[in-house]
Amino acid sequence: MGQQSSRTSAGKGKGKEFVKEITPQAVDYSQWYIDVVLKTEMMDYAPVKGCMAIRPYGYAIWEKIQELLDRRIKETGHQNAYFPLFIPQQLLQKEAAHVEGFAPEVALVTRGGDEKLSEPLVVRPTSEAIICDFYSRWIQSWRDLPLLINQWCNVVRWEKVTRPFLRTSEFLWQEGHTCHRTEEEAEAEALKILGLYQEFLETEMAIPVIAGRKSEREKFAGALRTYTIEGLMRDGRALQAGTSHNLGQHFARVFDITYLDQDDTLKYVWQTSWGVSTRLIGALIMVHGDDRGLVLPPQIAPLQAVMVPILSKKAKDEVLAAAHRLTGILQQQAGIRLKLDDREGYSPGWKFNEWEMKGVPLRIELGPRDLQKEQVVVVRRDNGDKETLSWTELPRRLPLLLDQLQEDLYRRALQYQQEHTRSGADYDEFLQVMEHDYGFYVASWCGREECELKAKEESKATIRCIPFNRQLEHESCLVCGEKAAELVYFARAY
RNA sequence: CGGGGCGUAGCGCAGUUUGGUAGCGCGCUUGGUUCGGGACCAAGAGGUCGCGAGUUCAAAUCUCGCCGCUCCGACCA
Numbered sequence: 001m002g003q004q005s006s007r008t009s010a011g012k013g014k015g016k017e018f019v020k021e022i023t024p025q026a027v028d029y030s031q032w033y034i035d036v037v038l039k040t041e042m043m044d045y046a047p048v049k050g051c052m053a054i055r056p057y058g059y060a061i062w063e064k065i066q067e068l069l070d071r072r073i074k075e076t077g078h079q080n081a082y083f084p085l086f087i088p089q090q091l092l093q094k095e096a097a098h099v100e101g102f103a104p105e106v107a108l109v110t111r112g113g114d115e116k117l118s119e120p121l122v123v124r125p126t127s128e129a130i131i132c133d134f135y136s137r138w139i140q141s142w143r144d145l146p147l148l149i150n151q152w153c154n155v156v157r158w159e160k161v162t163r164p165f166l167r168t169s170e171f172l173w174q175e176g177h178t179c180h181r182t183e184e185e186a187e188a189e190a191l192k193i194l195g196l197y198q199e200f201l202e203t204e205m206a207i208p209v210i211a212g213r214k215s216e217r218e219k220f221a222g223a224l225r226t227y228t229i230e231g232l233m234r235d236g237r238a239l240q241a242g243t244s245h246n247l248g249q250h251f252a253r254v255f256d257i258t259y260l261d262q263d264d265t266l267k268y269v270w271q272t273s274w275g276v277s278t279r280l281i282g283a284l285i286m287v288h289g290d291d292r293g294l295v296l297p298p299q300i301a302p303l304q305a306v307m308v309p310i311l312s313k314k315a316k317d318e319v320l321a322a323a324h325r326l327t328g329i330l331q332q333q334a335g336i337r338l339k340l341d342d343r344e345g346y347s348p349g350w351k352f353n354e355w356e357m358k359g360v361p362l363r364i365e366l367g368p369r370d371l372q373k374e375q376v377v378v379v380r381r382d383n384g385d386k387e388t389l390s391w392t393e394l395p396r397r398l399p400l401l402l403d404q405l406q407e408d409l410y411r412r413a414l415q416y417q418q419e420h421t422r423s424g425a426d427y428d429e430f431l432q433v434m435e436h437d438y439g440f441y442v443a444s445w446c447g448r449e450e451c452e453l454k455a456k457e458e459s460k461a462t463i464r465c466i467p468f469n470r471q472l473e474h475e476s477c478l479v480c481g482e483k484a485a486e487l488v489y490f491a492r493a494y
Numbered sequence: 495c496g497g498g499g500c501g502u503a504g505c506g507c508a509g510u511u512u513g514g515u516a517g518c519g520c521g522c523u524u525g526g527u528u529c530g531g532g533a534c535c536a537a538g539a540g541g542u543c544g545c546g547a548g549u550u551c552a553a554a555u556c557u558c559g560c561c562g563c564u565c566c567g568a569c570c571a
Contacts, residue, residue, distance in 0.1 A: 021506080030565070039505095049562065104569070126571085159570070160495065166571090173571065240571070277571045310530050349531035356531095367530050377530080460567095 022357070024291045029235040036285055036293050037164045040358050050162035050169030054278070057358065058165075060302035061281055062172065066152065068204050068299070069174065069276070072196050078148040078176060083130050085153075086121040091129045094254040098128065101221020105157040107169075123156040128222065128247070128273055131177045132255035139179060139269060142261045146189070147179040147269075165282035166239070166494050173277035179257065179269040183248070186270035187225075190246040193274045194227040197242040205280065206297040206410035207231050207287050208417050209241055210440070210489055212465030217449055220273075224248030230464045230489065232417045233286040236438025238464045238491035241283050244274035282494075287413050288382075294359025295382050297409050298402040304337040305330075305398065306355045307376075310348050310367030323366050326376070326391060333395035336402065338364075356381060361405050362398065380405055382412075425474035430490065434459035440491050444484030446477035455479050461490045 021039060023031040037043050042058030045051075054062065070080070086109065093099045107123040110116060124130065131149075139147060152174045159169050176193060180186040194211055201207045209229035219226035223245040231241045251257070252268035261267050288295040298304050309323040320342060327340040341351050348365070355363060365377040374391045378398075382405055389397055420439030424430065430441050445451060445463065455478070456462050470487045477484045 028565090034564080045563070047562080101570090155571085157570070161569090171571070175571095243571070275571065279571055308530095312529065313527095316529090344529095347529050347531085347533055349529085349533085351532085352530095353532050365530065369530075 022291065022293055025234065025289075032289075032291070033282075033285065034164070036289055036357075040294055042281070042285075043164050045164075048169070050159050050167075052164055052168055054172075057302065058281060061284065061296070061300060062278055064300045064302060065205075065276075065280055066174075069200055070152070072200060073150050073174070073176065076148075076192065076196065078150045078178075080151060081149050082151055082153065083124075083127050083134065085124055087124055087127075087130045089120045089122050091133055092122050094129065095222045095251055097250070098222035102126070102157075105159060107156045107158055124153075125155055125157045126273075126275075127151065127153075127155075127175055127177065128251055129255075132251045132257060132271075135177075135179055135269075136255050136257045139257055139259050142181055142259050145179055145181045145259060145269065146185065148176075148189075149178065150174055150176040163282070163494075165278055165285070167279070171278050173275045175273060175275040178272045179252075180271070181259070181261070181267075181269070183270050186248075186272050187246050190225070190227055190244045190272045190274065193272070194229065194242070194244040197244070197274075197276060198229050201229065201231070201241060201280075201283075202410065204297070204299040205284055205287075206299075206406055206413060207241070207283055208410065208414040210465055210467055212467035212489070214243075214465060215449075215452060215463045215488070217452055218463060220245045222247065222250055223273075224250065228465050230491070231283050231287060232420060232440060232491070233283070233494070234289070234416070235286070236420055236492070238440065238489075238493045239279070239283050239286070240464070240493065241280060242274070242276040245272060247271040247273060288409055289359070292353075293357035295409070296359035296361060298361045298406045301359065301361055302337065303339050303355075303358075303360045304402055305339075305362035305364055306351075306360045307338065307340045307364040307366060308348055308351045308355070309340070309342060310365060311344075312368045315368035315371060319366060319368060319371055322371055326366065326394070330394060330398065334398045336398055361402060382409060423473055425476065425478060427478055430455075430461075430478060431459050434461040434490070434492060438492050440464070440489050442473065442487065442489055443478035444472050444474045444476065445486050445488045446480055446482045447485040448477075448480070451477055451479035455490065459490070459492075461492045464489045464491045464493060 022035045025032045040057060041055045043052045043054050046053060102125045106125050109121040109123060135147065138144065154170055154172050156170050159167055162168050178189055180189060198209055198211050201209050209231045211229050214226040214228050220243065225246045227244045228240055229242045231239045233239055249268040249270060251271055257269045258266050259269060284300065285294060288297065307323055307327055309319050311319055323340055323342065327338055330336060330338050352363065359381060361381050363379045370376050375388050376391065376394065377386055377388055378401065379386050421442060422433055422439065423442035425443065430443065433439065433441050441461065452463055466486050466488050472484055472487050475484055476482060
């Protein structure tokens with residue numbers, strides 16, 4: 001692990017620095033991120049470069065993402081299935097652009113046991129190739145369409161630069177792979193899923209995103225068109241949070257996925273593929289987190305509230321009994337994910353800091369004084385607001401507080417995104433912005449890759465997406481000044 | 495893949511310049527006193543010094559190689 005001496009050694013006094021050992025964002029954002037994922041026990045590094053263990057607290061978040069997203073995927077008519085981890089190398093090589101795109105980062109298995117394999121096996125970097133191989137046999141007739149399948153799995157991409165959750169050599173994701181009769185239907189599917197992703201991120205994860213199309217240069221290897229949702233992190237850099245591809249007939253042609261249509265002619269299917277990954281956890285951390293650690297939106301938080309009893313010597317038994325009773329009632333009547341932290345040997349203050357670092361949305365304090373008045377103190381993680389509530393109103397009030405917190409997190413994130421979105425036609429200003437403040441820069445573009453590359457070389461920013469249905473704000477290209485064709489979002493990206 | 499930093503107990507570090515039997519703080523264990531924002535006392539446990547070669551009577555320390563983490567640049571969910 002790297003060294004960081006950026007700690008603020010706040011001393012032992014009752015200062016404001018309760019959460020020790022997390023580098024402040026303003027000091028070193030990258031180090032803040034690393035500190036948070038390690039100290040909150042979301043992950044731990046593996047002995048193999050770029051790999052990690054996702055620890056229970058991190059995995060619980062992934063399970064919430066899976067639960068909420070899987071429901072949506074099924075509600076739109078998709079079924080889950082599982083395809084093999086190993087792909088014969090020749091299969092991957094069938095689609096030219098696809099191989100070219102993934103070749104630099106595939107892991108290859110050349111031995112099995114003590115025998116050399118006659119044909120090397122690729123560890124899936126994505127499953128288009130292997131799934132298309134199956135689809136070519138499963139699809140015969142127009143009646144077999146549309147075919148709507150999703151799988152949850154791990155994939156491997158041999159990355160050179162890795163960061164926990166954001167880019168690892170192995171990661172978890174879901175990948176949908178669909179086949180359709182017509183181009184229109186495939187296009188509609190790709191857009192429907194993008195909308196589904198956007199709705200999921202905004203309502204469940206409280207992360208606002210910009211939805212749009214990728215430029216030719218940025219699109220998926222082998223796709224006709226790639227759609228994306230882009231989020232803005234707290235350091236002003238953009239993160240691609242999900243993608244949806246209209247694959248056209250590129251794969252259908254090389255994998256020979258054909259069906260006999262009603263007019264008695266053999267036709268190639270139109271395909272889509274789409275996915276989101278454990279990278280979403282990284283987005284969650286960066287969009288909402290603060291100097292005290294994680295801040296989790298209630299919908300995604302494994303724990304929505306934690307009750308901390310304050311155990312004075314005389315009232316210890318009574319407080320604990322009341323805390324247990326209240327916890328049970330709230331779990332049932334309020335239907336919230338609540339934990340009672342009744343560990344002994346940790347002071348209340350220690351527990352406060354611990355759960356704040358882990359981002360639990362609400363803390364409920366119950367002490368001897370509260371016992372007499374049959375009340376508790378409830379504290380919000382996001383803004384520290386405290387309120388005293390009677391036991392009787394808790395079951396009704398807690399869900400409302402959680403809803404409010406969820407909404408506030410989204411609003412705050414949206415406000416940040418808007419405040420860090422500039423638009424203009426001044427290339428020098430654009431370079432300045434990308435040098436110092438980052439954020440989105442909305443500009444006009446002529447559509448030529450030459451300008452895209454020039455901007456990238458000079459600013460390190462890329463075209464993150466071309467948003468839907470937006471009027472040009474300026475007539476000429478930000479870079480070359482020629483007639484503009486499209487409105488685009490530039491940003492420095494993860 | 496190129497450049498910089500780092501790797502000593504679970505975590506943070508000292509020790510390396512000038513080779514000579516591995517130390518501090520936190521955490522952990524046990525017992526006791528505590529408990530409304532990281533409590534205190536006492537007694538303990540815990541280390542092949544990233545891995546592998548080499549130099550040497552002797553290597554955490556010197557030499558070479560490799561691995562990993564991290565930051566900055568070229569490719570990507």
